[in-house]
Amino acid sequence: MGGKSRDRIFGDKLRAAKIRLESAKRESRQADRSIIAAECEVWSARMEGYGGPAQPSPTIEQAIGAGFFFLEVKCRRCNHQGSVDLRHLRRHESTEIWRLEASLSCERCRAGHRWKAKVYMIKLSRARDTSGPWYAPDELDGH
Numbered sequence: 001m002g003g004k005s006r007d008r009i010f011g012d013k014l015r016a017a018k019i020r021l022e023s024a025k026r027e028s029r030q031a032d033r034s035i036i037a038a039e040c041e042v043w044s045a046r047m048e049g050y051g052g053p054a055q056p057s058p059t060i061e062q063a064i065g066a067g068f069f070f071l072e073v074k075c076r077r078c079n080h081q082g083s084v085d086l087r088h089l090r091r092h093e094s095t096e097i098w099r100l101e102a103s104l105s106c107e108r109c110r111a112g113h114r115w116k117a118k119v120y121m122i123k124l125s126r127a128r129d130t131s132g133p134w135y136a137p138d139e140l141d142g143h
C-alpha cells in the first residue's frame with residue numbers, strides 16, 4: 001500500500017475519530033457542568049430546608065462556574081439577611097463553601113454595636129435578592 005492511499009484511508013479515519021473525540025469531550029464538559037449545578041441546588045435545598053448538613057459542599061469555583069454567584073447568609077443575632085458575592089472573596093477558588101461561614105460576620109451588628117456577630121448560611125443563589133435590604137458581610141480579620 002503506497003503512502004497516498006494510506007493517507008486516504010487512515011487520514012479520513014483519523015480526522016473522523018478526532019471530530020468524535022472533540023464532540024464527546026464537549027458533551028462530557030456539559031454533563032459535568034449540569035452535575036455541579038445540580039449539586040449546588042441540592043446543597044441549597046438541604047441548607048434552606050433542613051439547616052444542613054453543610055458538608056460536603058461545592059467549592060467557590062464550582063458555584064461560580066455553575067452560575068451561583070451569591071451565598072445568602074443570615075445573622076444569628078439580629079436576623080438580618082445578606083449575601084456574599086463569591087466572585088469578590090479574598091479566598092482561593094478551591095475553598096469549599098461551608099468553610100466560609102466561620103469567617104463571615106454581620107455588617108449591621110458590626111456597625112451598630114462594634115462586635116462581630118456570626119452568620120449562618122441559607123443557600124447559594126444565582127441572583128441577588130433585591131426585595132429586601134442587603135449587605136455584604138466582610139470577612140473576619142485574620143482569616
Ligand SMILES: [Zn+2]
Nearest residue numbers: 075078106109
Ligand atoms: Zn446582625
